[in-house]
Amino acid sequence: MGGISETCSVCGTGFEVQFRYQMEEKDGGFSFFCSQKCLEKSQLGGQGGAALATCDACAKRFPPDLVSQVLYVAGRRHYACSLGCRTQLVREAKGVRLGDIAAAAAAPAEGGTPTGDEAPPAGGGSRSAVAAGEPAPPAARAGAQGEATGRAAPAASVARPAELKGQGAVAVPLSPAGGAKRPAQPPQRPAGVPRCLAVFNHKGGTGKTTTAVSVAAGLAARDKRVLLVDTDAQGNVSVSLGAGAERSLYHVLVMGLRVADATKTVRPNLDLLPSNETLAAAELYLAGRQNRDRVLSDRLSAAAAEYDYVVLDCSPSLSLMNQNALVFADSVLVPVACDYLSLVGVRQVIKTVKNVNALLHHPVQIWGVLPTFYDGRAKIAREAVSTMKQHFGERCLAPIRQAIKVKEAPAQGQTIFEYASGTPAADDYLAVVDRIIESRERGTAGPEAGAARDGTAWSVDRGDAATERPGAAAAGA
Secondary structure (H helix, E strand, O other): OOOEEEEOOOOOOEEEEOOHHHEEEEOOEEEEOOOHHHHHHHHOOOOOOOOOEEOOOOOOEEOOOOHHHEEEEOOEEEEOOOHHHHHHHHHHHOOOOHHHHHHHHHHHHHHOOOOHHHEOOOOOOOOOOOOOOOOOOHHHOOOHHHHHHOOOOOHHHOOOHHHHHHHOEOOOOOOOOOOOOOOOOOOOOOOOOOOEEEEOOOOOOOOHHHHHHHHHHHHHHOOOOEEEEEOOOOOHHHHHOOOOOOOOHHHHHOOOOOHHHHOEEEEOOEEEEOOOOOHHHHHHHHHOOOOHHHHHHHHHHHHHOOOOEEEEEOOOOOOHHHHHHHHHOOEEEEEEEOOHHHHHHHHHHHHHHHHHHHHOOOOOEEEEEEEEOEOOOOHHHHHHHHHHHHHHHHHEOOOOEOOHHHHHOHHHOOOHHHHOOOOHHHHHHHHHHHHHHHHHHHOOOOOOOOOOOOHHHHHHHHHOOOOOOOOOOOOOO
């Protein structure tokens, strides 16, 4: 997995990150460990020689001598001085409300004075809205007794390790302003309005990468902030833009790297989150995760809020990575080469979108179908576009005319607008960009307001006939 050269946070040795344990998010940043020995030294108190850690449940200082006293929750390292504190941290990670934990801990107090880790805060259990898996920092842990009774706890009672040690209290971490800080969420928008656009087709060779790059570059040229995400292990987006990068989508998904640390500004208003062959290994990582279809969404949602548009280039397959891309996206743009086999791919895309809606409960829609490699002199091309217009109506965009310049541009590391501005193909892609912007400004779910009101259902219902041979409808078949 190489590609990241860092300095060990413990011994200062320079090394190349090879394994997941060598990189750990900590205190708002990242720590790096050149070996297992340095990681263990960090777990035992860090570089300063102090072999004491702070329990993330009760704020008690203790020497972490047992493996069970170090655990990882939501990708972050935590310490638990006892089995009771460890159980509390695990329960929080599973979604149990902190108020419920406090109420459960208060129950033994009715029968007598508890001792050790069973001692609860007094009073009933108020329900806290702090999200599980987002522990508050030690300095922000409020007194559980005051919260449980609805009264504010004195500031002096918030963090007194000596008192907590003597009482053996179970601290219920509470954040000062009513909850832990949550990551920024993308702004609300009408369903189907393209903002996170996945360029997807099961069929290969339909111009997906060229379309993704051209649409993203066109939106950036229209003064829109754009994030272009390559979810294909072939990494052709980077080649098309002439951009090399050390860090990729793999590091964001598997190693937990911040999106901002993995993106690269490749054009004005255009940031790229690249991919390479290492992304293929991410499939194994995703397969072993809970909610494996939403890992990409979890990683990118906060960062995506900073952009006007997010464009995802998908691979020509129904992979777990593509499922993640479709769950993250709100709209799908389907490039279709003007031939019969590509029309078959459209039907497969429709079924996939239907399954994402029904089984994964995510309202993604087919925003548009884009004919590519259109040669008006060829009968098959004209009939293919006619068939797509018949079945998709206004959702069938104006075709991208075939041009050798489109194939030459990636070899120069340039977009079609940079390499051959003013050519028919460049103008066609700009027309698609303008339709995307216009559709979002109008707040409609498709290229035209007069298109189907329910885009997904409409596409599925009528798409079953989309594999008719071009010209069959005109012939009365």
